[in-house]
Amino acid sequence: MGETAGAVPAGARRRPRAQLPVRQFAHLDAMRAAAVMLVVLAHAGLELVPGGSGVTIFFVISGFIITHLVLKEHRRTGGFDIAGFYRRRALKLAPPLLVALVLPTALYAWLVRPVSLGDFLGQVFFFFNWRYTDSQVDVLPGSIVVWSLSIEEQFYVAFALIWLLLVGRRRPATALAVLAGIAAVASAGARVALHLGGASADRIYFGTDTRLEAIAIGVLAAVWYARTTEQRDAAERAGGEGAAGAPAWWGRDRVLVLAVLLYLGSLLVREEFFRETVRYTAQAVAACLVVLWGLHGPTGRIGSRVLAGMRWKPVQLLGLASYSIYLLHLGAGHALTALFGELPGPAGVALRVVVGTVAGIACWWLVEEPVARWHHRRRAGRRPAAPAAPVPAGQASG
Template sequence: MPDSGKRAPAVMPYLPQLDGVRALAILIVFAAHCGYSHVVPGGFGVTVFFFLSGYLITTLLRIERARTGAVSLPAFYLRRSLRILPPMYLTLLAAGGLYALGLLDWMPVDPAAILGQATFLTNYPGLFGTEAVLPVPLWSLAIEEHFYLVFPLAYVLWLGRLQPRRAALACLGICAAVLAIRCVNVWRLADYSLNYSWTHTRIDAILFGCCLALWNNPVIPADAAWRPKAWHVGFSLAVILGTLAVRAPAFRETLRYTLQSAALFVPFAYLLHGEGPAVRLLASRPMRQLGLWSYSFYLAHMAVVALVLHLWPGLHGLSLMLAAFPPTLLWCWGMYTLVERPCAHLRRRLLAERPPEPILADGGRQAGVTPA
């Protein structure tokens, strides 16, 4: 039978360990951008954000359909717009101001590239150059936005009408097609490193998260979700470490993303059951707080790093991280207090009859957007 969402909760419960996952992922990205990219896999941090977004968004769609009998696309796009756009445009404006004042020792910025950032097209350098942009890393957010535009419509018209298992298999089929495209690109393109940033070659990381939300979802009681054992998690983490150890470019731009995304299914399933020391660590207050601010942190951290390097050119590695971390947190606090929370209140007022997002302890809501 179609995915009716029977026995789905009325609202998605708040899962504090997922905020901890966000915090861990943003720390990986931050360390990589501060000079540790040779040992810290910043790209894997982005893959974690992708998987998490796919899981959350699809789970929210399933719960809304169970609660109301349908999915409101206008409500979905309004929620996403109020969640994503105000912090993003304000961060772009702030980075542009620092650049205009000469406070960023940055490459020359092309206005057309900024337009690409503002319209979520900067991950396609054939349209807008990705090199001459402001230091706001929007290529991954562009991939997320393209997913947000298409996937809810596909869910309403197709995936939501299938049995959850069949819908998950359909997503896996698309993942296989994406892998095939990457392999063809390696064979045909001189610069196949663009597999890293194109939507049609990276969307599978998000779709693997959708698979977990559609089938064996611990949040949906009717799914009777599989509970991984510790050795399952250990094996999946070993697979991920193995993908990081292999340095062959062709592997890294093809199978690496597939293996990492598929392996993430296991630790995420483990964490979603809400038990164990890893869950308690990720759900600790500092990790929850950083996870709550992770979107603004991701948007702002590269501009802050560039500003710190302008003021103290000799900093690198740990010293750069220690100098850039506090002002980035200050920006996040201001953004959350003055922009994100008011936007969350506005969302609730505009959509008072459709509350599919879980209410947090501080009155905010858990959203699927990657801080990437």
């Protein structure tokens, strides 16, 4: 549900556009695909599927990609185009949101029954998670999923303003990392304080303060990756060998295995205090380990096979369409119920999964992709033309 990154891991080959190229890091698209399918399966009726962990994965990826992009811009230009930042966010978010939320809500309110104006405004202006902390809202059926989008957008607004203040200072990336570390610790501490104070599970689950940790961990990963990349490039320019500061062991199988074990452990421990506090940290750290593993690897036999699966075109497609799938899947399930009644059993689950996923892919193909191509053409048209190469003496036409 974040922006796209314009790079691939070192050593990875770019694929032609006709073959669904990796516009982002391949493993991040695969992580998005896994995250959105966890959510889709859980909402389809598979209660054992940890759909909430998919949201945490999304948060980590969003924090990483946004930070990666602004650090890349800063290395290239020395500044920060905050207007361009918000413009890209609007072009990414608004068209699918119009199709999946605004227009259907208007039709539903007109043809079926009115919804809460305050709740709807919360969805559109990204404060819906604070109205949803007690799970008592009145909105278009299936549109409650935008609560997590509200948290991300609140972060993006604050992040851009903070980065604008830091970018002109000495070592802005270091300052950003310090702030992200403070935010992560404060967020984890807020969960503990709220839980011990008797707050509801909904307050902890939907609060921006309590869920900011995962995004902040993604920010820290991006700052670390940028620093190791700069060190590697400096070593290469100096004629050195290897990637200074980017240890090869990040790409080893043990890192991937550790991430999987940490994630599974977060699901197996059912004690209440752990689930309301430490669970979120464990899942965010596990996701961060996979992010870093993919950036510096893989170097092991298991990891090579896993990454090959991550690059499988259907997986990449699900990752690219994950935002639209996330927006539409639950509403599509409610529409099925309204048309055909309850659909129990495995067949009902499968139908809700397929219809919700296909609806999201269609929205990505018909809405997100055309807007992205238009924006790309617009940006390309604004770039200054490269100066013409000088004509060698004696070859100029008379």
